[in-house]
Amino acid sequence: MFKNYTMNQLVLPLDLEIRLQENDIAFAVHHLVESIPDDAFEPFTRTTGCPAYHPRMMMKIILCAYTQSVFSGRKIEGLLQDSLRMMWLAQGNEPSYRSINRFRVHPAVTPILKQAFVTFRCHLVEMGEIKEEAIFIDGTKLEANANRYTFVWRKSVERYSASLVEKSNLLYEELVAQEILPEIERESPDELTLPELEHIGDVLEGRIASINQEIEASSDTQERKRLRSERKQPHLFRKKFAEFVERKRKYAVQKETFDGRNSYSKTDTDATFMRMKEDHMQNGQLKPGYNVQIATEGQYTLAYDVYPNPTDARTLIPFLDEVSSYLTLPKHIVADAGYGSQENYQEILMRRGRIPLVPYTMFQKEKTRKWRDDPFNLVNWSYDETTDHFVCPNGQNVTFRYMSKRTDRYGFTRDFKVYESESCDDCPLRSLCTKAEKGRHRQVRVNVSWEEQKEQVKDLLSDQKTGKIYAKRKIDVEPVFGNLKANLRFTRFSVRGKAKVKRELGFILMAVNLRKWLTQSIARGAF
Known part of the structure; x- marks a missing residue:
């Protein structure tokens, strides 16, 4: 005997909500997004053109997909046709992967994500999940969506730029010595500026044009041959100075792109080459990536940011400014020895008026x-x-x-x-x-x-109360990175540019938060 099964009988469409389990993560996503104030979605409001997909719906499907380790726009589009929870959240809408990708990198998503983290933290406080006595700060490196071999190194650019200055000066002196070019008034005797290089090229171009006119005006074969021979050297010099101008411009753009960094990737200029823990070649190869900083409590991410510099000590002060835009800093700031420096201690103690539970490098x-x-x-x-x-x-x-x-x-x-x-x-x-x-x-x-x-700091870390708070660091912030990389398998960004990367990071960290909250709720018997 079998249960009734026939393909020829009409099945009435039912609300997909009743097909989902009571503790399905789709409900957590739904309640979070619905609790975000309406004014956060106002930038997406428009009165002309084709009606757009509702931003709440777009937020829900992207967050839900990230909780299922689906980060590709095309795969999210596929889930909308295969997954019951995604169908319910979309309520019959099927946005294309282009619409999904455009939405998650839209600048207006940034304040929505920030409001989502603020709302989620308020919910945690109401439920008693966090005590707000400390925040735990740590960072990790995540690979950028950039080619691993499109690197530009600052030392190489500086070396090539110095070589360009030397070659252009020598060539200019040769032109003056041979009386091909009159001596020009220079801003600096050590280096020819870009306008000066362009001016030299224009003068050489005028010299070549003058010789061409003499060739056209002359009918003497020997004279025309002599003039063509005389034209060769200015023509060669003009070609070299054109190359100098192009290289000068390129090096200027590259130096500006570095912005204090030692490297960047050509395919994602905001990414810096760093050493990653995930070293598949086992040779310490540098890969383009971002330094991800998070602030947690109770293994929940409360604030986040991304930085192009690999050193954690240089990120603490700007990150505390970012954290302050999410919440009021608690009494204790907890981090590992990578953040211990005089500048950081001075910032926390003097400017912030907080207690740093941060060991210095030589503490152990x-x-x-x-x-x-x-x-x-x-x-x-x-x-x-x-x-x-x-x-x-x-x-x-x-x-x-x-x-x-x-x-x-x-x-x-x-x-x-x-x-x-x-x-x-x-x-x-x-x-x-x-x-x-x-x-x-x-x-x-x-x-x-x-x-x-x-x-x-020694006294604080030796004290029973504050030492106990610092001891929580490893079991508070480290599991977030473990869930992010091992459980959700998120080890590489799928978008390019620091602003877009930060938005994607917000989605994935909120997905980690929701999974954590659901697991804790089930353990407490809330469902």
Whole structure:
């Protein structure tokens, strides 16, 4: 006996909602998007032309597809014909992949995504899922949608540009020496500017045109032959200067594109070549990518941003500005040692008025026995506060000499107290203590502000309460990246350009949030 099955009987169309399970993720997507205020969708409103698909519907189908590890516009289009949850969310609409792709990179989607994260966080607070006592910050590298071998390196461009300057100067001097070109008034004696190169090309073009006129006016065969021979050199020089102008323009555009970076990709100029954890060739190959920064609590992403620089320490201050646009910063800012720097501590403590639970780079090493027992380490030297001097392992006084300032390439200034030994001559420990040249003495630099900040961080991380908060970091922010890469298999962006990448990142991180929330709700027996 079989259950009734026939292909010749009409089946009445029913509301697809009753075909979905009570805990289907489509309902979570639906409720989230419906809770976004109407004014967030106003930029999509228009009164002329063909009626557009409703932006709420477009948000729902894209979010739902991302929760199912479907990131391609064509595959999302296919799901609208195959998936019950997608059919229900679309309510019979079937936008093409072009409409889907245009929507998810539209600039007006940015405020909608931000409002979605704000609404989701408010819901978490109401449900008691997060306590708002700390945010956990971390970053990861994700590969850009760019060719891996379309790199442009800043050092190469600088080298080629310097070579261009040298060649153009030599050629200009040769033209003046041979009286082919009159000497021009230059802005700088070291380098010919782009307008000057163009002017030289125009002068050579005029010289060639003048010779052509003489050739046409002359009927003497020998004279015409002489003039054609005379025309060869200006013609060759004009061709070289045309090449110089083209290269000069190209290098200027490339230098502007770098914008402080060391590399970029030709197919996605916002992407920078970085080392990725996913190294399929096992050779440390650099690949074009973005540095993704997220702020989490309770394993939920509350804010996010993308940066073209691979160093986490340089992203913390701008990222805190971005986080502040989503929420009020909580009391504790938690991050790993990659963010520990004097500039970042100063930002959190002084400007933000928050507590940094961020170890510095040498935090773990300073706790080792080898570090504590090293007699040549400055922290192990005895110090006399009244006379402001250290005592080296050989018993010599290392006294204060002068104050020094150092400004890094990013403009941050550090103040140092410089101490110098009274004499290192004939010291039996000299080779172990210093690498200074013979006749010079051991110098040490002490950054007082940095040392005070380090001591403060040590106390915070050693305290029972704040140390317990920091201990949550690994189990709070790291699982988000694990879900993103391992479970959803999102390891490469499908769009190009920083602004578009950030929008796609918003979709995928909200998809991770919704999956996490649904799992937690089922575990609590909410369904």
